[in-house]
Amino acid sequence: MNNPLLERHELPPFKSIRPEHVEPAINQILIANRRNVSELLDQAPLTWDNLVYAIEEMDDFLNQSFSPVSHMNSVVNSPELRDAYNAVLPRLSEYRTEMGQNAELFSAYTHLLEGKTGGELDTAERKSLENAIRDFRLSGIDLEKPDQVRFADLSKRLSELSSKFSDNVLDATMAWTKLITDETVLKGMPAGALELAKQAAQQRDKEGYLLTLEYPSFIPVMDYCDNQVLRKEVYEAFSTRASDQGPNAGQWNNTELILEILALRKERSQLLGFDNYAQYSLATKMARDPDQVMEFLQALAKKSKPAADREFAELEAFVKQEYGMESINAWDVSYYSEKLKEHTFDISEESLRPYFPAPKVLQGMFEVVRRLYDIEIKQTNDIETWHADVSTFNVYKEGQLIARFYLDLYARTNKQGGAWMDDCRVRRVLNNGILQLPVAYLTCNFSSPLGDKPSLLTHDEVVTLFHEFGHGLHLMMTRINCAAVSGINGVAWDAVELPSQFMENWCWQEEALEFISGHYETGAPLPKEMLSKMLAARNFQSAMRTVRQLEFAIFDFRLHQEFSGESDSQVQDILNETRAKLAVLPAPSFNRFQNAFSHIFGGGYAAGYYSYKWAEVLSADAFALFREEGIFNRQSGEKFLSSILEQGGSADAMDLFVEFRGREPNIDALLEQDGIL
Numbered sequence: 001m002n003n004p005l006l007e008r009h010e011l012p013p014f015k016s017i018r019p020e021h022v023e024p025a026i027n028q029i030l031i032a033n034r035r036n037v038s039e040l041l042d043q044a045p046l047t048w049d050n051l052v053y054a055i056e057e058m059d060d061f062l063n064q065s066f067s068p069v070s071h072m073n074s075v076v077n078s079p080e081l082r083d084a085y086n087a088v089l090p091r092l093s094e095y096r097t098e099m100g101q102n103a104e105l106f107s108a109y110t111h112l113l114e115g116k117t118g119g120e121l122d123t124a125e126r127k128s129l130e131n132a133i134r135d136f137r138l139s140g141i142d143l144e145k146p147d148q149v150r151f152a153d154l155s156k157r158l159s160e161l162s163s164k165f166s167d168n169v170l171d172a173t174m175a176w177t178k179l180i181t182d183e184t185v186l187k188g189m190p191a192g193a194l195e196l197a198k199q200a201a202q203q204r205d206k207e208g209y210l211l212t213l214e215y216p217s218f219i220p221v222m223d224y225c226d227n228q229v230l231r232k233e234v235y236e237a238f239s240t241r242a243s244d245q246g247p248n249a250g251q252w253n254n255t256e257l258i259l260e261i262l263a264l265r266k267e268r269s270q271l272l273g274f275d276n277y278a279q280y281s282l283a284t285k286m287a288r289d290p291d292q293v294m295e296f297l298q299a300l301a302k303k304s305k306p307a308a309d310r311e312f313a314e315l316e317a318f319v320k321q322e323y324g325m326e327s328i329n330a331w332d333v334s335y336y337s338e339k340l341k342e343h344t345f346d347i348s349e350e351s352l353r354p355y356f357p358a359p360k361v362l363q364g365m366f367e368v369v370r371r372l373y374d375i376e377i378k379q380t381n382d383i384e385t386w387h388a389d390v391s392t393f394n395v396y397k398e399g400q401l402i403a404r405f406y407l408d409l410y411a412r413t414n415k416q417g418g419a420w421m422d423d424c425r426v427r428r429v430l431n432n433g434i435l436q437l438p439v440a441y442l443t444c445n446f447s448s449p450l451g452d453k454p455s456l457l458t459h460d461e462v463v464t465l466f467h468e469f470g471h472g473l474h475l476m477m478t479r480i481n482c483a484a485v486s487g488i489n490g491v492a493w494d495a496v497e498l499p500s501q502f503m504e505n506w507c508w509q510e511e512a513l514e515f516i517s518g519h520y521e522t523g524a525p526l527p528k529e530m531l532s533k534m535l536a537a538r539n540f541q542s543a544m545r546t547v548r549q550l551e552f553a554i555f556d557f558r559l560h561q562e563f564s565g566e567s568d569s570q571v572q573d574i575l576n577e578t579r580a581k582l583a584v585l586p587a588p589s590f591n592r593f594q595n596a597f598s599h600i601f602g603g604g605y606a607a608g609y610y611s612y613k614w615a616e617v618l619s620a621d622a623f624a625l626f627r628e629e630g631i632f633n634r635q636s637g638e639k640f641l642s643s644i645l646e647q648g649g650s651a652d653a654m655d656l657f658v659e660f661r662g663r664e665p666n667i668d669a670l671l672e673q674d675g676i677l
């Protein structure tokens with residue numbers, strides 16, 4: 001069988017890829033790779049070229065085979081493709097684990113880095129070896145035998161516990177529903193939310209409206225439903241999921257799981273020589289040590305809390321004056337905040353749409369990066385894609401083609417929701433000496449054009465597009481040729497959102513909006529009056545949002561730093577202490593937020609939730625230079641390009657930031673941007 005996934009192509013031959021190609025191709029590549037690695041390790045002497053580069057070549061071939069499969073599985077899904085994709089996933093993960101625990105490879109890399117074999121390494125090559133060796137160590141490779149066995153047991157148990165935690169949250173979320181047959185109970189809810197609730201009822205062969213605890217149902221109830229009793233009932237069900245409280249008290253209870261997860265994380269970190277899991281988490285991040293993270297969070301908290309209290313007092317005064325209520329409950333905050341927002345700003349996302357037709361926004365975005373980085377972006381029509389909606393672009397610098405990207409803007413059936421950037425090709429030098437150019441997939445889910453009418457974006461969607469394009473630039477503008485640290489590869493987790501959030505800033509600048517926006521019928525740019533409302537609404541309750549994020553981040557970090565296992569109430573105690581310092585309103589005693597905090601107990605954010613704020617500080621502080629020097633200042637653009645975008649993961653993220661800004665990041669720019677300072 002001719003299998004396109006087993007051939008090298010400059011760009012994926014999307015039209016010839018079939019589900020039946022997937023398993024044979026991946027199986028064959030994995031068999032070959034396993035054989036190759038052991039043959040490579042038999043060579044002497046081992047050098048960068050004959051070992052590390054040879055493995056890069058192998059991995060790149062595997063990625064080129066799998067990347068279009070995984071991408072198509074997300075954007076043109078079919079049952080056959082999904083089956084093929086799911087069939088190879090465990091084999092790929094098994095292969096990666098095996099590679100990550102290859103002791104011979106670990107010792108060869110260590111020798112290479114120490115300069116015992118091979119020739120001189122450049123900075124990017126050194127960094128890629130340092131990362132690889134660090135990751136080998138973090139997977140327990142150089143532990144004594146009994147510790148290694150224990151480490152493996154702990155890792156296995158931890159992954160079971162995490163997935164049990166998430167399953168419990170999911171089951172508890174699905175277990176609660178409420179059927180409403182009297183429409184007046186739902187007064188205030190937007191039409192879209194009512195339609196969704198109606199569909200949910202129909203799907204279960206019921207008449208009326210079915211409320212659930214999933215976000216698209218939960219959020220509109222909290223934001224818009226006039227009925228306070230109902231809001232309270234839904235809030236209580238939501239905030240007690242998987243706990244000892246609420247309507248399903250004791251079922252799918254995550255309390256014991258949390259204690260076991262924390263204890264095992266600590267034990268595993270200590271086997272590796274760390275004091276606690278917070279230290280272990282930072283071993284791969286930009287933040288230096290736990291003290292730096294805590295000082296950072298506390299400094300933000302100190303500045304934000306008084307502003308949050310003022311915002312809350314404003315809400316209380318509004319509620320008292322307009323509704324005659326003396327106090328606000330947890331289930332009232334979102335609802336009255338929406339009322340206050342409407343009252344103050346009188347602007348809706350929908351009213352902005354006509355000013356942001358997708359083609360205009362795209363050209364505007366390309367103009368922004370032309371001014372900043374002196375790059376030209378041109379559409380091409382000769383590249384094969386997976387769907388007629390997809391367009392393709394070439395990126396040129398000084399007339400030279402340096403990168404390409406696929407742009408898949410519109411929602412359709414069999415396409416996963418949301419927006420993201422992924423790599424199709426990373427920049428590296430091929431074994432025939434030719435430079436492989438980076439290629440990005442940019443995916444969004446905006447509404448399609450209708451007839452002659454272009455797709456009209458909300459301002460939120462414009463921001464999303466700029467965000468993903470920022471990730472894309474990080475991949476595409478790199479000048480690093482070593483795959484493991486080229487583009488977004490090897491970039492620390494808490495620094496990876498810097499280029500994306502940085503790009504968002506131009507969506508809020510009058511000087512940029514003049515050409516990003518243009519009414520789809522008249523071409524007129526966004527009127528000044530709408531812009532000032534939009535800017536004012538941007539910071540509505542931003543301090544309250546900030547302290548809420550800080551509450552999660554501090555709780556997460558302290559928990560992983562301080563957990564001792566000595567008392568069962570330690571988790572609740574740390575949460576209560578954090579809330580006492582930060583929350584604008586005390587949480588009801590039944591609230592068990594932690595029992596559904598999947599980010600840190602079921603996902604990868606443990607002792608890492610702070611990253612959200614960390615990256616916002618980096619991007620706001622980076623943009624502050626442009627506010628000082630002019631938002632299209634070429635010198636500043638060139639500096640961001642050469643210090644951040646071109647460097648990828650080839651150097652420590654803090655060093656790169658300092659190279660760009662001349663100093664370490666400072667929280668003031670973010671506080672100013674959020675209107676808190």
Ligand SMILES: [Zn+2]
Pocket residue numbers: 467471497500
């Ligand atoms: Zn992002």
